[in-house]
Amino acid sequence: MDRPAELTRLVEAYVDASRSESEQAVSLQELASLLKKDIVSIGSLTREMELYLTTTDHVIRSRGVLLLGELVSSLSSKTMEKATIHSLTMFFVDRLADWRAQRGALVGCLALLRRKGDVGMVTIGDAKAAIQSFRKNVHVQTHGQHDRLLCFELLECLLEKYPEAVMSLGNDIFYLVTEATEYEKDPDCLLLMFRVVRLVFQLFSDSSGPLDSEAEGLFDILGRYFPIYFTHSKAKDIDVKRDKLSEELMLAFACTPLFEPFAVPLLVEKLSSSVRLAKTDSLKYLSYCALKYGADRMGEHAAEIWCSLKREVLSSPQEPVFLSNSMDGLGLSDNEIAKEALAVLAAVVTQNDNIYLELLINDTDINMIFDNLTTYEDPGNIPLESKHKLYGVGRLLSITAKCSISTCNKMFECFFPKLMGNLGVLIFKASDNGFLSVEQESFRTPNFGPLYLSLVLLESCRDLIVGSNIPITEICCSLVMDFSASIIKLLSFFMGDDGVRSETVQFLCVKGLQILATFGGGFEIVSKSLLEYILTTVVAEIFVHHNSSFMWDLALKALASIGSSIDKYQEQEKVLCYMAIVVGKISSLLTSSESEMPYALKLSIASQIAMCGRSYTREIIQVLETAIFSNLTEFHADENIQPTKIVQLLDCLSRTLLPWLQESGGFEDIPEHFVLNLLEEIKHAEAVNMRTLDKDVFDAIMMSVKLSASNCTVTSQTMVIDKAYSIVSSNSSFRLAEYAVDSYKLKELHISLELDKLSTRDRLVLSLFSSIVVALRPQTCIPHVRAIFLLFMENFLKGHIPSAEALGSILNKLSSTAQGNKAVYNCSLEEAIDLIFKMSISNEQAVGHNDNRTSIVDICLGSSNSKLLQANAIVGLAWMGKGLLMRGHEKVKDITTTLVQCLLTDNTLKPSNSEGIPEQEAHSVMRCCADAFHILVSDAEASLSRRLHAVVRPLYKQRFFLMVMPIFQDLIIRSDTGKRSLLCRAFAYIISETPLIAIIGEAKKLIPVILDALLMFSENGDYKDRMYSLLLVVSGILTEEAGQDAVNENARSIVSCLTRIIQYPHMMLVRETAVQCLAALTTLPYARVYxxxxxxxxxxxxxxxxxxxxxxxxxxxxxxxxxxxxx
Amino acid sequence: MVSELINANPVVYEKKERRVRNSVPPADVNEYSSEPIDQLEIFDHLRDIKDPEHPYSLEELKVITEDAIEVDDSNSYVRVTFTPTVEHCSMATIIGLCLRVKLMRSLPPRFKIDIRIAPGSHATEDAVNKQLNDKERVAAALENPNLVEMVDECLAPSFSC
Structure with missing residues (x-):
């Protein structure tokens, strides 16, 4: 390669302004890679480029410098020699003077200055030269946005990495920054500019020279940006967020205390603006700046700040909520601005408490309220405006009092006696029990205003004291002590008084008692007898007011809130006190029938108190259990007792308390004990009779057993299952013990078809056993699994469905490799499947007909004469299939095939049938078979769900659907009408449970089947739910984009099906959905629908x-x- | 198109809050019980029809109210009495036509629909009444593409909700 020529070509490509941007980018990339691979050195390249860098054609020159700058920045992680860096730096610094080539120079300087130490850095001297040249040559505001951004980046980089160099400029840097930043409007640049200002002041924070005038100048520029507000809010190219910018400006505001004389007045002024944004921002800035500027500086502005904050709080129109669900606070549901204002107030009061207390105590608004307390008598009669003012003052008092113990003391001193006096509460030095002698006759109905304000003060004081170790000798504590007895008397006297019409006042009474009961500091402030008195009164209130939901709810919430506070701070004596009074009362409530309160309410009290603190949970659940067992016994003994009470008890345990126990942790033994006790109870119960099989009671028992057992740990579950096993095996009606002995040898299972022969108790025991098995975790070892398999098989063949569910659940959870070291536990999944499907089954009705061995599959296919047996076998098979399907086991294929075969077997024409099976019975077998598919695919919350630790393979429904779809498709096409309807029904079950996304993929083939099924179902009202879910599938296909092709193809048949269904008389939802589907069809192409x-x-x-x-x-x-x- | 509005500045009333019927029927509702067509249902059909010359609904202009509707489901009879905003309103026939068309499209065909102007609220009351309840004339009006377009425009909002 001719290197110089190649280099020139690349350089030319970049420098030539007429080339396209992409060409330029490519040439830049190639040059950079040449440099990175050391094929060309930066020095030789520079020499090569000399002409471009020095030419008088300014366009080419500027491109040339830019190219060099870009190349240097692409080498940021490549080590360079000191000399090279120096000469490059000096070149770029020098070029800053050439304004036409300034962008390239800026890029180059920035790239060099940003270099890390390990690859060679610019020296301090060079950096100094850079900042000097920048100061002299660059006029930031004359540049375009991109170049300005570069300038700010350069400044930021210098300030961060070369502070000494910047210091060398002295105060000149302020002029530089001031000049650079004035009139800046671009958000990206502003972000950097705020940062630069902050960095400058950080740099000069400990400089001795006076910077006041510089600060004023810079703040003059900064202040104009407050509050940050975008006029073009939707501009796409601005990716800087307002919040980010506002935050950066706030940091800049707070970067030096020197800004204080300018910033605080500005913020206070903006606070009075009517623009919401200005308000929220100034509050935010104020609280942040207050911390940074320090107490002394902020103290000077106290009066203005107090005035504006007060105005904000008092003008906020929100009212506190006096409802039972706001028991935790005094209903301080403020709007955002008032909330922020209060936060700022808290911050500044903590800084300068004396000044602000002075302001607050002498405040005219506050004093006016205290001077006119009597006018705030009945909350119904107070004008709205005064009410808002009252609440506002309440908030101000509360936030100030909460700041520190000294503010709290001062507030109590000033206001509390006045309020007490207005309420007619006298000082009463409580000698232990003497408070009872407080004269109640002297009370008059408390005025709403003073009551509210005193509760506000009490609450603040409580929040301050509780959980801290503030000595009770403080003034506020002693004041509370002085008045507590009388005020408690007053509040409890009026709490339940029907004469008090206003619910608000009643709320305040309850709330007041709750506040006083949760005061910290042991029994020093609120004595033991007072606490007992409060608890007794509130409990009594619950009893009296069970007809009025407001008071009842309120009192219960208060009680629970007191309980949880006592529990939280673990004051042992108070816990004991609470246990004795509240929990004790609940026990007697549950066990006796003394109160007229409905039982559901009693249970609701018990469960809420049990859940309010861990200290009471065990005690209450114990009581609940006792109540359950005693009620069960009574229920069996007396035929006149309704099952509602026992069902409610069990529901309360399993639906309300068990989830909470599991969530809060640490109560694992409770469900274990419950199940064990229940087992024990059943074992010894003599009087179990038919009544236990009352469906509601039976279901409730089973559900509570399942949920309790599922909450147990593996160890507890092992204990539970062992116990249950021993009970079942000792029962002579079951052949469990027999199976356990020779489960390996046993080859034949004898079934007598007489489930009814099982006694009620046996049936209950068996169902309990199945429920426990269903709830086990996969890790829990089941003793004698093989024997249990046989037991369940025997029983589901007799028609006991829980046994089938339990079997499905074991198959779902059994480990695929054998586990457990004892032989009795040892059974892998494959072995279990082998055992179940190869076991031969004999039945007295089938004897004589079948010499060959009959397996469960044979029975399903009708080898036995008994249709009942066949139906039971099918249900059992379906449950086992479900267990296997959910874990994604292969065997489910065989099971499906069996079920399908069974659907196709023509039962009515069986030749061995001598007596002739009634057609109806045969039909019911087929139906049962179709329904088996429902069992397979529908969710079984009560037996195989995550809650009960079932193993669930993701997307198992989709997989199953894709597996069976071709089979059904084929069969449906080939079969005759009678079979077809059954196949359709079975397939409809699968379709309606499969996620839509899987269906849409196959919509073309499925729509005809779905339509067939719909028409078939519409013949009578038995399958309305099935129809509805199928129609939902149809409407899903209609509305999804992906289904349009399929719909288009089948439009005619869809229309003719839907027009028939819109008259389906048995379910409105079906008709409604059909009409909606019809309307959705109009989106198809005109030619198709017209x-x-x-x-x-x-x-x-x-x-x-x-x-x-x-x-x-x-x-x-x-x-x-x-x-x-x-x- | 009319160059000048007949009632340039009509009084606009507040919309009445919609009585919300149980959107999800409770489970115990009898599947086979029937809900007869009542006043409110007819009113719901008509309230959102747009006035031919203003962007307000007939409800907002109080041209129709719930009380002005008489319905007898068992005898398949509906009578709607509407009140034009001004006495000489030439739009009255259009409004009446809109009402009739909307009901024709919304009610089962067994219904006999009677549209009337409230007595004393219009200058040519009898003529308009006669025109609105003459089957032939209504049919003829609906043959006129301009009229149909106008009616459809007025009815559009009442189908969307």
């Missing part, structure tokens, strides 16, 4: 006269959509 217009319009007339309004509304829209397709 021929069907008349037909649809005719059909839609019927929908216009539908008995349901929603269908009619849709029909009007649909009719219009079709009618507007005109020729």
């Amino acid at each position: 021929p069907m217009r008349a037909e649809v319009l005719q059909a839609i007339l019927k929908a216009l006269d539908d008995p349901k309004r929603r269908v009619r509304e849709e029909a009007v829209r649909c009719r219009q959509a079709w009618a507007s397709i005109t020729a």
Whole structure:
């Protein structure tokens, strides 16, 4: 390669301004790669380029310098010699003087100055030269946006990396920055400019010389940008966010205390602006700057700041919410500005508490309220404006009092006695029990205003004290101590008083008691007897007011909030106190029938208190369990007792408390005990009778067992399953023990088809056992798995469905390699499948007909004479299939094939059938078989779900769908009408449970099948839910872009199907969706839909006269959509 | 197109808040019970029809109100009485035609629709009433493409919601 010529070509390509940008970029890239690979050195290149760098043609010169600059920046990570760096730096610094080539020079300088130490840096001397030359030659504001950005970057880089060089300029740097920044408007540049200002002041922070005038000059420029506001908010090329810019400006504002005399007045002034943005920004800046400027400087502006903050707070029109869900705070739901203002107030008060306290105490607005307390009597009669003022003052007091203990003391001293006096509360030095003698007769209904304000003060004081170790000798504490007895008396007297009409006042009474009960500092401030008194009163309130949801809710929330606060700060004596009064009361509530309160409410109290603090949980759950067992016993003994109570109890445990227990952790033993106790109870229960099989009770028991067992750890589960196993195996009705002995040898399972022969108790035990098995974690070892398999097989063949679910669940979770060291546990998944599918099954009704061995698959296919047995086997097979399907096991293929075969087997014409099976029975087997597919694909929350630790392979439904679709497709086409309907039904189950995305891919082939199924289902009302889910699939296909082709192809058949379905009388949703689907069809191409217009319009007339309004509304829209397709 | 508006500055009233019927029927609602066509349903059909000369709905101009609708589902009969904004409003026939067309398109064909001007609210009340309830004349009007275009424009907003 002729190198010089090649180099010249590349340089020429870049320098020539007439070439396209992409050509220039390519040549730049090639040159850079030559330099990086050391094929050409930067020195020789520079020599080569000499002409371009020195020519008098300024266009070429500027391009040349730019090229060199760009090349240097592409070499940022390549080591260079000192001399090279020096000469390059000096070149670029020199070029800064050439304004036509300034961009290239800036790029080059920036690239060199940014170099890291390990690859060779610019020396301090060179950097000094650079900043001098910059000062002399560059006039930032005369440049375009891109160059200005470069200038600011250069300044930033110098300030960050070469502070000494910048210092050498002395105060000149301020002039430089001032000149550079004035009138800047571009957001990107501004961002850098704010940073530069900040860096400059950081650099000179400890310089001795006075900088006041420089600060004033710079702030004059900075201040104009406040508040940051974009006039062109939607400009696409601006990627700088307002918030980012505003934040950077704030940092610049706060970078030096020297800005204080200019910044604070500006911010205060902007606070009074009517622009929301200005307000929020100035509040934000104020609180940040206050910290940076320091207490002394901020103190000078205290009066103005106080005035404007007060104005903001008092003018905020939001009212506090006096509802039970706001029990945690005094309803301080402020708007954003007021909230910010309060935060700023808190910050400045903490800095200069004396000044601000003075201002607050002498404030006219506040004093006016305190002078006219009596006018704030009934919250209903106070004008809105005064009310807002009252709340505003409340907030000011609260935030100030919360700042420190000294402000709190001062506030209490000034205001608290006044408020107490207005409420008619007298000082009462509580000698332990004497408070009871406080005269209640002297009370008058508390005035709303003073009550609210005193609670505000009390709450602030409590927040300050609780959890801290502030001595109780402080003035605020002693004041609270003095008044606590009387005020508690007053509040509890009026809390439940029906004479107090206003709910707000009642709320405040409850709230007040809650605040006082949660005061910290042991029993020093609020004595033990007072706490007991509060708890007793509030509990009593709950009993009295179970008819009024407001008071009931309020009291319960207060109780729970007191409980959680006591629990949080673990004051042992208070916990004991709470346990004795509240928890004790709840126990008696649950076990006795003394109160008239509905049982559901009682349970709601119990569960809320149990969940408010960990200290009470065990105790209450214990009570709950006792109640469950005693109620169960009663339920069995007495036929007149309704099952509602026991169902409610179990639901409360399993649906409310168990999830909470699991979430909060540390209570793993509770569910374990519950299950073990329940097992024990059932084992010994003599009186279990048919009533246990009452569906509600039975379901509730099973659900609570499942959920409890699923919450247990592996160890606890092992204990539970062992216990359950021992109970089942000791029961002589089950042959579990027998199976356990020779599960390896046993080749034949004998089934007697008499599930009813199982006693109620046996059935309950078996169901409990299945429920526990269903809830096990995959890691839990199951003892004698083989025997358990046989037990479950025997029972599901007898028609016990929980057994089938349990079997499916084991197959779902069993490890594929054998685990456990004991032989009894040892069974891998493959072995288990072998065992189940090869086990031969004998049945007394089948004896004589089958000499060969009959496996479960044979039974499903009808080898036995008993249709009932066959149906049971199919259900069992479906559940096992579901377990395997969810984990994605291969065997599910065989199971599906069996089920499909079974669908196709012509049961009615079986020759061995001597007596003739009634057609209906045969039909029910087929139906059961079709329904088996429903079991396979639908979600089984109660047996195989994540909650119960099922192993779920992602997308298992899609996989299954793709596997069975070709099979069904083929069969449906080939089969005759009778079979076809069954196949359609089975397939419809699968389609409606498969995610839409998988269906759409195959929509072309599926639509005819779906339409067939729809028409078939529409013949009677039995399958309305199935129809609805299928229709949703159709509407999904219609609305998805990807389904349009398929829809277009099948438009005619879709229309004729839908026009029939819109008269389906059994379900409104079906009709409504069908009409919507019809309307959606109008988006198809004109030529496709126009021929069907008349037909649809005719059909839609019927929908216009539908008995349901929603269908009619849709029909009007649909009719219009079709009618507007005109020729 | 009219060069000057007939009522250049009509009084605009607030829209009445829509009575929300249960959007999701509770599960225990009888699937087979029927909900007869009532006043509100008819009113819902008509309220959003746009006035021919203003961008307001007939409801906002109080041309129709819920009380001015009489409906008897069992006897398949509807009567709508509307009040033009000014007495000499030449748009009254267009409004009446819009009402009729909208109901024809929204109600099952068994209904007999009667459109009337509120007594005393229009100068040529009888003539307009006669015109609006004459099957032949309505059919003829709907043959006129300009009229149909105008009617469709007025009806457009009432189909969108």
